[in-house]
Structures are given as C-alpha cells and as structure tokens.
Amino acid sequence: MKITLADGNIREYGEAKSAYDIAADIDPALARSAALALIDGEERDLRTMVEADARVEILTAEDARGLAAMRHSASHVLAQAVQELFPEAKLAIGPSIENGFYYDFEHRPFSREDLDALEARMKKIIKKGERIERFFLPREEAIEFFAQRQQPYKVELIRDLPLDAQISFYRQGDFVDLCAGPHLMNTKGIKAFKLISSSGAYWRGKSENAMLQRIYGTAFLEKEELDAYLAHLESIKTRDHNRLGRELELFTTVDVIGQGLPLIMPKGAKIIQTMQRWIEDEEERRGYVRTRTPFMAKSDLYKISGHWDHYREGMFVLGDPEKDREVFALRPMTCPFQYYIYKASQKSYRDLPIRYGETSTLFRNEDSGEMHGLTRVRQFTISEGHLVVRPDQMVEEFKGCLALAKYCLQTLGVEEDVRYRLSKWDPAHPEKYVGSAQVWEETQEHIRRILQDLDIDFFEEEADAAFYGPKVDIQARNVYGKEDTMITIQWDGVLAEQYDMYYIDHNGEKVRPYIIHRTAMGCYERTLAWLIEKYEGKFPTWLAPEQVRVLPISEKFLDYGHKVCAYLQERGILATVDGRSEKIGFKIREARKQKLPYMLVVGQKEEEEGQVSVRSRFLGDEGMRPLEDFTREILLEIAEKRIRQEAPAQD
RNA sequence: GCUAAUGUGGCUCAGAGGUAGAGCAGCUCACUCGUAAUGAGCAGGCCGUGGGUUCGAUUCCCACCAUUAGCUCCA
Numbered sequence: 001m002k003i004t005l006a007d008g009n010i011r012e013y014g015e016a017k018s019a020y021d022i023a024a025d026i027d028p029a030l031a032r033s034a035a036l037a038l039i040d041g042e043e044r045d046l047r048t049m050v051e052a053d054a055r056v057e058i059l060t061a062e063d064a065r066g067l068a069a070m071r072h073s074a075s076h077v078l079a080q081a082v083q084e085l086f087p088e089a090k091l092a093i094g095p096s097i098e099n100g101f102y103y104d105f106e107h108r109p110f111s112r113e114d115l116d117a118l119e120a121r122m123k124k125i126i127k128k129g130e131r132i133e134r135f136f137l138p139r140e141e142a143i144e145f146f147a148q149r150q151q152p153y154k155v156e157l158i159r160d161l162p163l164d165a166q167i168s169f170y171r172q173g174d175f176v177d178l179c180a181g182p183h184l185m186n187t188k189g190i191k192a193f194k195l196i197s198s199s200g201a202y203w204r205g206k207s208e209n210a211m212l213q214r215i216y217g218t219a220f221l222e223k224e225e226l227d228a229y230l231a232h233l234e235s236i237k238t239r240d241h242n243r244l245g246r247e248l249e250l251f252t253t254v255d256v257i258g259q260g261l262p263l264i265m266p267k268g269a270k271i272i273q274t275m276q277r278w279i280e281d282e283e284e285r286r287g288y289v290r291t292r293t294p295f296m297a298k299s300d301l302y303k304i305s306g307h308w309d310h311y312r313e314g315m316f317v318l319g320d321p322e323k324d325r326e327v328f329a330l331r332p333m334t335c336p337f338q339y340y341i342y343k344a345s346q347k348s349y350r351d352l353p354i355r356y357g358e359t360s361t362l363f364r365n366e367d368s369g370e371m372h373g374l375t376r377v378r379q380f381t382i383s384e385g386h387l388v389v390r391p392d393q394m395v396e397e398f399k400g401c402l403a404l405a406k407y408c409l410q411t412l413g414v415e416e417d418v419r420y421r422l423s424k425w426d427p428a429h430p431e432k433y434v435g436s437a438q439v440w441e442e443t444q445e446h447i448r449r450i451l452q453d454l455d456i457d458f459f460e461e462e463a464d465a466a467f468y469g470p471k472v473d474i475q476a477r478n479v480y481g482k483e484d485t486m487i488t489i490q491w492d493g494v495l496a497e498q499y500d501m502y503y504i505d506h507n508g509e510k511v512r513p514y515i516i517h518r519t520a521m522g523c524y525e526r527t528l529a530w531l532i533e534k535y536e537g538k539f540p541t542w543l544a545p546e547q548v549r550v551l552p553i554s555e556k557f558l559d560y561g562h563k564v565c566a567y568l569q570e571r572g573i574l575a576t577v578d579g580r581s582e583k584i585g586f587k588i589r590e591a592r593k594q595k596l597p598y599m600l601v602v603g604q605k606e607e608e609e610g611q612v613s614v615r616s617r618f619l620g621d622e623g624m625r626p627l628e629d630f631t632r633e634i635l636l637e638i639a640e641k642r643i644r645q646e647a648p649a650q651d
Numbered sequence: 652g653c654u655a656a657u658g659u660g661g662c663u664c665a666g667a668g669g670u671a672g673a674g675c676a677g678c679u680c681a682c683u684c685g686u687a688a689u690g691a692g693c694a695g696g697c698c699g700u701g702g703g704u705u706c707g708a709u710u711c712c713c714a715c716c717a718u719u720a721g722c723u724c725c726a
Binding site for chain 2: 109110111112197198199200201202205206207208211212213214216242247253254255256258259306307310311314332333364366367368369370371372376466467484485551553586587588592600
C-alpha cells in the first residue's frame with residue numbers, strides 16, 4: 001500500500017501499519033512527540049491501523065488538534081489521580097475543551113488543597129510514563145466491566161450506545177476509561193499542565209440530574225505557553241467590565257436594591273445618553289417613528305401573546321392572580337404595545353412599511369444565579385423596534401435592519417468582534433414553534449440568501465429561533481470568551497395573525513402584514529459592558545464621559561483650573577477639574593488609572609477681561625501650549641492618538 | 652434554581668471567642684510647591700442582615716441578603 005505523507009513523499013509498505021509506526025518510520029523523534037494522525041484528512045488515533053492507500057499526516061501538540069488530544073489525555077490522568085486519592089469518586093466524562101480540559105466526578109466538592117494534591121499525583125503519573133493502550137469490548141462485557149467497578153455513569157453512557165457497538169477503552173497502568181479517543185501513546189507526552197478550578201456541573205448538562213463536581217484544567221506543550229496563558233487569565237481581570245466599570249465609577253450595585261439591578265452612575269449614564277441620542281437620531285434618519293408605551297400592562301395582554309402561559313416565571317407580576325381582580329405585569333418585551341399602536345388606525349398598503357422605534361426599558365425576572373454585572377440584569381433598556389411591512393417588502397426591510405446594525409457596530413468600532421448567527425428552529429421539536437416545517441425552511445432560506453447577498457459571514461444554529469420565526473443574532477464575546485447576543489433581527493410571519501393586524505391592499509382586501517422585531521444596537525447596559533472591555537476603559541472620545549481632566553499642579557492654580565475647565569466646556573469638551581489640594585502625583589496617577597487624558601495647569605501667563613490664558617500641557621503632547629490652542633479638534637486628535645497608542649492590539 | 656468561595660471605615664486588605672487594626676483617600680494645620688505620593692495632627696466602623704450557642708459573638712452554628720466562579724437557563 002502507498003502512504004502519501006504531508007510533504008508529498010510516498011512510502012510503500014507491504015502490510016498494514018499503525019499511524020504510530022508510520023510516524024516512527026518517518027522519524028523516531030516524530031513518533032515520540034506525535035499526538036494525533038490525520039488519515040485522509042480525518043482525525044484518528046495514532047493506534048489506528050492503516051490498511052490501504054491513504055494520505056497520512058502526523059500531528060504533534062503544536063497543532064491545535066494534537067494539543068486537544070494531549071489535553072484529553074491529561075483529563076484521563078486527572079481521573080486516574082482522583083481514583084487513586086479518592087477511590088470513592090465516581091467517574092462521569094472528561095473531554096478537552098477550548099482552552100484546556102475538564103473531568104466530572106461524583107464526589108464531595110474539591111477544595112484548592114485537593115486540586116494541589118491531585119496536581120502532584122498527576123505529575124507522578126506522568127513522570128512514570130505509563131503507556132496508554134486501547135482495547136475494545138462488546139457492549140454487554142463493557143457494561144459488566146463498569147458495573148463491577150461501580151461506575152454507574154459509565155454504565156449509563158454505554159447503555160446509550162448501539163446494541164452491536166464495540167466499546168472503545170483506553171488504559172494507562174491500572175486506570176481504564178471508556179473513551180472514543182484519540183489519545184497520546186504515553187502519559188509522558190503531557191507536558192505543562194495546571195488544574196485551574198472546580199465547581200458543580202449537572203450530569204449530562206440537565207438541571208434535573210445530579211450535580212457532579214467538575215475539575216477544570218489546562219495543558220500546553222511548553223511551560224512558557226502555560227505561564228503565558230495563566231498570566232493572560234490574570235490580566236483579563238483588569239479588563240473585566242464588572243471590575244473596571246466599578247473602578248471607573250460607571251456603575252455600582254447595592255445589596256438592598258437587589259440582584260440584577262445595577263445603578264448606572266453619572267459617567268456610565270453619560271455614555272448611555274450619548275449612545276441613545278445617536279441611535280435615536282440615526283433611526284429617525286432611516287425613517288423610524290418613535291413610540292412611548294407603558295412599562296406594565298394587565299395580564300390579559302400577555303394572555304393574548306402567550307407569554308402568560310409560557311413565560312410567567314420570567315415576568316414580574318404585580319398582584320395575586322388568585323385573589324385580585326386585576327393583575328399587572330412589568331413588560332418583558334414591547335411587541336404587543338407597538339402592535340396596538342399599529343391597530344389604532346386602519347392602514348393602507350400605501351402606509352407600509354411602518355418602522356416603530358422605542359428606547360424601551362424591559363423587566364425580566366432572571367433566576368438568581370444568572371445575574372452578572374451589566375451583561376445579565378433584571379431591568380435593561382434596548383433600542384427596540386418593530387417594522388410592519390408588506391410581504392413583498394420583507395427582504396428589503398430585513399436588509400435595512402442588518403445595514404443599520406452594521407453601521408452601529410462600525411461606529412462603535414466593534415465590527416470585527418462579532419459573529420452573525422442564523423438562529424433556526426428545531427425540526428425535532430416542532431411543537432415549540434408556530435408554523436409548518438415548509439414555511440420555516442423557506443423563511444430560513446430567505447434569511448440565508450439575504451446574508452449571502454450582503455456578503456456577511458455567518459454560522460447557523462438550530463433551536464435558537466423565537467417561537468414565531470427565525471432570526472439573525474449578532475454575537476459578541478466577553479473577555480472570558482463567553483458569547484452574548486448584542487443585536488437581534490427577527491423574522492415574524494405569524495404574530496400579525498395572533499393580534500389580528502392587517503392592512504388594506506390595492507384590491508380593497510384585508511391582508512396580514514409581516515413583522516420584523518429588531519434592535520439597532522441591543523441593550524445599552526450590555527453594550528456599555530462590551531465597550532468597557534473592548535477599550536479597557538479608554539473610550540473613543542465621542543463616547544467618553546469625561547474627555548479631559550484638568551489638574552492644577554497646586555492649590556494656587558485651582559481657580560485657573562476651573563476657568564480652564566469652563567473654557568473647554570464652552571467648546572463642547574467634557575472636562576472636569578480635580579481640585580484636590582497639593583497631591584499632583586496622586587492626581588496624575590488617578591487620571592491614568594481612569595484612563596483619562598489630563599491637562600496640567602501649571603501657571604498663568606496673563607489674564608484679560610473675560611479671557612483665561614493659562615500655560616498648559618497635555619498628556620502625550622510635547623511641550624507647553626497656551627490654552628487657546630486646545631481646540632476640540634486638537635483635543636480629539638490627541639485623545640484618539642492616546643487610545644491608539646495605549647490600547648492593546650485587538651485579537 | 653444548583654455547587655462552591657467571599658462579605659471588616661470611601662478604597663485595598665490584616666485580625667482574633669474578651670473594649671476593632673494598617674495603608675491610601677477625606678478633613679485641619681504647616682509647607683507655596685513644576686509632572687507617579689511634602690510633613691504633622693484629626694475624624695471616620697451595628698465587622699452584610701436576622702436568629703441561635705455562650706457569662707460574653709464581628710469571630711462558632713443556622714437562615715437570609717449581596718458579590719464572584721462554574722453549571723443550568725436566556726421566551
């Protein structure tokens with residue numbers, strides 16, 4: 001048989017060979033560092049026998065796929081260490097994940113001391129250099145194997161496999177695990193690793209199941225890479241909006257006010273105000289009309305929409321449905337309110353499309369463990385809107401919503417940081433959705449084509465649609481890599497029916513319109529969080545709540561400092577004075593900590609009637625200038641230069 | 652909702668079953684000062700909240716509230 005190697009060379013063998021043997025034949029050193037084989041492009045275990053002509057590529061842990069195999073083996077070593085130190089622990093599953101690996105155990109919670117002890121034991125196992133071997137058992141024997149060893153989770157896993165399956169096992173020393181692989185050949189191949197943390201995690205990810213204890217770890221080829229990753233984890237904390245946002249006095253929380261109810265402080269409110277004014281003006285330019293609708297409504301409204309039955313847990317209900325004649329609920333969305341505005345007068349086909357926009361405050365009763373900083377809150381404000389359109393206008397209007405979203409992302413400078421998701425229905429559970437399979441598939445195809453027309457890269461995800469239609473979600477990652485929806489644009493061909501909305505077409509007939517639910521930029525709180533992390537607190541000047549801070553170097557110049565501040569503010573620059581007495585060093589440090597451009601007021605040159613003239617110096621700008629030189633343009637230029645210079649490169 | 656950790660002056664943190672500590676910030680006085688901390692003094696705390704154990708609890712126990720990490724959830 002002929003084996004084509006990665007470099008294009010061909011080797012011939014008279015008999016079947018394992019990928020590992022082929023690696024050894026190429027170079028024994030390669031075999032020692034091999035982690036994974038690509039056989040005709042497919043990721044396979046090194047032990048895989050190659051029996052016919054094939055392309056074979058040997059990957060080491062330098063390759064991301066090889067690294068994943070190494071981490072997977074590291075998770076097995078962790079499981080072995082747990083078995084040795086805590087024999088009563090039951091094993092669940094242990095895959096490699098994006099930045100490392102985890103393994104789930106049924107056990108009491110692990111402490112940091114436990115993790116340290118496990119790490120030490122893992123080092124021993126690795127040092128011993130156990131061979132990792134693979135073998136297979138028929139299903140019944142495999143069940144028997146784990147039943148004897150009292151590993152109920154493994155038994156459950158095997159029971160879910162096909163009846164005729166040959167069950168794959170890996171063994172290193174005394175430790176045997178159910179596993180499809182792939183794995184390294186020897187535990188020695190696990191180089192630099194670290195156990196990061198432990199926490200609870202539900203068996204099979206279902207909250208009705210038992211809670212297991214998950215241990216997270218990571219592994220790298222080189223110690224330097226591991227150290228760099230651990231340092232990265234530390235450094236991320238300084239960008240975390242939840243920490244930085246509090247440090248910069250953008251928001252705070254108070255326990256007596258409640259979970260998920262942050263207080264947006266003056267500087268945070270200023271940023272949100274700037275964004276809101278900008279969005280509202282932009283929407284107006286794009287033909288939106290504004291509405292203002294109530295924050296609450298009788299339960300009857302939510303009964304029509306179906307929320308009362310399906311979403312009552314998520315709403316704040318005012319009153320007792322058992323006792324009170326009238327029960328209200330705070331609104332979790334604005335849709336029906338704007339529908340009734342549409343319905344308040346009869347519409348002609350000539351009136352459409354109608355684009356309603358509202359800066360809309362919503363209330364959702366999230367579970368207590370879900371709240372997080374500004375990204376997951378119980379009250380938030382979004383640039384919400386509903387477009388009522390004729391079916392023939394749907395594609396064009398949907399594109400318009402995407403264009404607006406794209407414009408917003410560009411203006412905020414975050415266009416490169418998002419992923420577009422086409423959120424589809426779940427064909428396996430049609431009962432969760434309204435409409436036929438055919439309509440769903442057709443609508444999804446419409447959206448797919450729209451995205452392709454606009455040259456937007458996107459990925460597709462099943463079971464993420466709204467019950468009334470598929471949608472495009474624009475996703476962004478926070479510093480920890482978790483993804484949140486920032487913008488959503490939803491295709492709705494069914495709610496108009498539910499709310500009996502119609503327009504009169506040119507034949508004088510009543511026709512159902514289509515509806516687009518959309519946000520221009522999503523939730524302001526979440527967007528603020530995103531921007532804090534994106535810019536590490538160094539906001540673009542147009543968004544900055546404080547564009548420059550005036551620092552009198554001594555109390556003698558305090559009055560002049562105030563005049564400088566007034567002078568700047570008259571010119572549309574958001575300036576403040578740090579009037580604290582003598583501590584110029586502290587004031588500078590404080591301004592830097594808060595990522596602000598600062599201006600030192602160092603002396604008066606002259607003062608004429610109604611005019612201040614002060615020698616000043618500005619961070620990043622060489623030399624002294626008279627105050628009159630600090631026009632808005634120069635300030636913007638210097639401030640933006642500071643951001644470009646100091647902001648770390650985006651990845 | 653689940654599994655854990657945490658909660659001490661404005662901030663960062665120490666502490667211990669027996670009257671609450673430090674640094675920074677604040678205030679006062681002195682210094683009148685030139686780009687990352689001038690000196691001295693003063694003031695500031697229901698040790699998250701509520702119960703319990705104890706002669707005595709901020710410390711030990713229980714519950715609750717909040718924050719954080721992870722899981723689940725996000726119509």
